[in-house]
Amino acid sequence: MRICTRRITGPSAWVGADFQPSDWVVTLEPAERDELLQALRGLPADRPPAQVTAADFPLPRLAPKLAELVRELEFGRGFAVLRGVPIDLPPAEQYLLYWGIVAHMGTAVTQNARGELISHVTDYGKGDLSDNAVRIYETSAVVPFHTDSSDITGLLCLRDAREGGASVLASSTTIHNRLLEEHRELLGVYYVGFVYDRRTEEESGEAPYYRNPVYGYFGDVLSCRYYIRHYIESAVRKSRIPLTDMERLALDLFEEIAHTERNQVSMELRPGDLQFVNNNVVVHSRTAFRDSPGHRRDLLRIWFNTPHARKMPEGFARFRFGMPLIAENE
């Protein structure tokens, strides 16, 4: 266990000002779209998405492109958008096609205690985070910079918002470089990490919160896990351990660097855009959005790990291999 005290260079240490959208958008060609639809039609009837394998969903033309995408996510800038994914399909087929693409890229993990492998990021109308059982992706609020629990997050846009809902990314490697340069004495605070609320998703007998480090440096590879800040604040009421000023300072600085205009990439996802983000090196956020009657912003989210993903010690990314299922209360 040690702290990275070298400036990291290479493609993961980007600033947004380095890029044009054409750098990160991979547009599907008509033949590739056809190939996807053909693979979809070739699936046995009533096959549940979670049982679809890459072999069930042959993509002779697209598969090498997806393999290249995985390499870019893992060893490059850590994000990309696949544009033009067919979505004009019944919901069951949207799921299958999405799953078929991801089956070529890695292994999906569960996203919540209900065991969902594909979830809708949409305004569920459940209220806001003052209800401890609500998770932020179920609201229309600003989602602050964070990572998810898997190596990769996929977000397939089915419907964009009437207003707002921009996706904003920043390199957590660049943030680390800045912290090292300007606030080296604070680095350890991130490596110790913060205590997060389980949002009522804990298993019976388990603490309703858990600690996770923000940064880890294993085998000379830097990885980040920066979970939703609201969950740190709400954990305080359960753990009865107040945040210190020094911890708030560390959170403020991380977000301030992520919010620096020059560092960010901001994008509006259009229907058919499938955004991939490598949580180990990129933090993502979303601006607040507004729906209009009959038009609800809707993204299909999947969390997956890649076959040659980096090694991390157990406990660094607590739910990297999926959230455990809990029995529903009767």
Add this chain to the structure above:
Amino acid sequence: MRICTRRITGPSAWVGADFQPSDWVVTLEPAERDELLQALRGLPADRPPAQVTAADFPLPRLAPKLAELVRELEFGRGFAVLRGVPIDLPPAEQYLLYWGIVAHMGTAVTQNARGELISHVTDYGKGDLSDNAVRIYETSAVVPFHTDSSDITGLLCLRDAREGGASVLASSTTIHNRLLEEHRELLGVYYVGFVYDRRTEEESGEAPYYRNPVYGYFGDVLSCRYYIRHYIESAVRKSRIPLTDMERLALDLFEEIAHTERNQVSMELRPGDLQFVNNNVVVHSRTAFRDSPGHRRDLLRIWFNTPHARKMPEGFARFRFGMPLIAENE
């Protein structure tokens, strides 16, 4: 709230190798001992120690020496031994004389939930720390480097151990300098601090643990609060938040620097030695000891704050103004 990132110079940043015992021992002259005994005899009968004021206990000759000692504790090296304090007295008079000296130096604070202002540091035969209600000063075990909760700790030796029980001190300012120089990226971990077990001394409705920073830097003055490490380990079982490797590393490094032979001052307190330690700048420890039948090591401990002591924000040194009393269970 900020981290000290300058090397601190001045008398608090000492290493033990700088000193001879004659630097820190102040031996009472016969006339000063007589003055103490005379002040003791002048006290109204049955006056409880806690009601004795400096005015009740006139020390025209010794008072300036004690004032100089307070200045040395607060602005100098932060420790001293007053040698030759009369102890060949009945216990009640030992307390009164001790209190009379301290009344000239500051204001005592309570040391435990029973409200004790003077406590015996001795082997109470209550067992070891595996009993959560036992505190380490009630055992004969090694007491690792730590600070107490007040500005100053006084330890008046009534009887030394048959074997062991050496008092070992180190400058927490020197430790900070070393950490800054060699592990700057870890400093923030100390400023966030650790969660400590209340050892069953919490008030009703209060959490059975609390967080305290190790270092704070207020108004360009560095202060330290490094409590007993065992209480961090035992708090984990109550808080259900495991220590991270990074936190253990920080604790190990702190203690490793404190244990460096060159940095330490080691002394054997003799009967009549009254050791003063400024907890803001000095950590103290004790080696294990062995008593023999009929001969039990016994120190009288007092915790007090000095009139011109440094300012600290509320919460930095949680029990600096004394431990709150709790009702005993019936």
